[in-house]
Amino acid sequence: MTGKIITISRQFGSGGRSVGKLVAEKLGINCYDSAIIDKIAKESGFSEEYIKNQSEDAVEAGWFAALAGRNYYGQSNQDLIWIAQCKVIEDLAKVGDCVIVGRCADYILKGKNDLLRVFIYADNDSRAKRIVEQYGETEENPYKRLKEKDRKRSAYYEIYTDQRFGDPSNYDICLNSGTVGIDMCADFIADMYRLQYQK
Amino acid sequence: MTGKIITISRQFGSGGRSVGKLVAEKLGINCYDSAIIDKIAKESGFSEEYIKNQSEDAVEAGWFAALAGRNYYGQSNQDLIWIAQCKVIEDLAKVGDCVIVGRCADYILKGKNDLLRVFIYADNDSRAKRIVEQYGETEENPYKRLKEKDRKRSAYYEIYTDQRFGDPSNYDICLNSGTVGIDMCADFIADMYRLQYQK
Secondary structure, three states: OOOOOEEEEOOOOOHHHHHHHHHHHHOOOOOOOOOHHHHHHHHHOOOHHHHHOHHHHHHHHHHHHHHHHHOOOOHHHHHHHHHHHHHHHHEEEOOEEEEEOOHHHHOOOOOOOOEEEEEEOOOHHHHHHHHHOOOOOOOOOOOHHHHHHHHHHHHHHHHOOOOOOOOOHHHHHHEEHHHHHHHHHHHHHHHHHHHHHOO | OOOEEEEEEEOOOOHHHHHHHHHHHOOEEEEHHHHHHHHHHHHOOOOHHHHHHHOHHHHHHHHHHHHHHOOOOOOHHHHHHHHHHHHHHHHHHOOEEEEEEEEOHOOOOOOOOOEEEEEEEEEEEHHHHHHHHHHOOOOHHHHHHHHHHHHHHHHHHHHHHHOOOOOOHHEEEEEEHHHHHHHHHHHHHHHHHHHHOOO
């Protein structure tokens, strides 16, 4: 079986994860988000904690260290995690219809599955409000935190996919959760998926 | 009366104009596209032909000429056309609900009206096919024509709005007409407008 997959890329603080969960509930399909880390850990042998640290946050700081730490085949630990990540996501997509949040799934599954590729974004004010209220980030300069996470997420995506993060051409639909609202974003994505696949 | 407006920005060849017309039909409201040129001509005193030539196509070539051709107040003809364009679009938006395609209406009306700001785009292959089949462009290298028009449209938008053309943050929703399809794009925008304004 090959699933019809909704991939959700999202700006930090845009509520893309919440949108993904709501869409999956509406459609009665699975939503994979942090569960993917667990699966990558099993696949790669690295710990969940290490994988978390070696993803977005490590991209900028880690290149020199990564070069120093390559294995016999010239692969860094980041590369090994990426290979495991691709396998986990491809396997999930084979099992059945689902929503996958983040982890470059839009890129990894392109050409392999029927995809509805979504990008969720929002203005800085909405995102700053959200990361303080919902993610428990400190109120001390959330804009600085946004800027830092944006830079890291873009770098991670661009290094592994050779595409620009947030470029509409990589997606079928881009929704501004700041003006449209989380619930309405989810309604639209679910409607679109139903129409596209007559479900 | 102040209208609830759908503004449609679009990549050349993406079918954004067709989407706009379909949306307006579905909602039973007016769609303003080339009719705006006629109104700008009346407002500014310039001919329709001159306005067409002095918009996107003139931006790149015209700055030196424009500098040479400024009036007593330092305004070029392009500036005078822009001023007339802003007035025409603001007046249209005061009359009632409508769809406005192109002409930086998203920027001109921001903060003045209730807006649903849409961006329609598509991959180069879909756009090349469309400009040959629908717009009657020559089949000889449509990709070159796309590149040229993309550059000019971006330059025009960026010069007058100080925003990057096609940047999702300027819109509420961005739709890929190449993968989603013109009809479905129109369905979604109409649904979104109805939900947003309970119409």
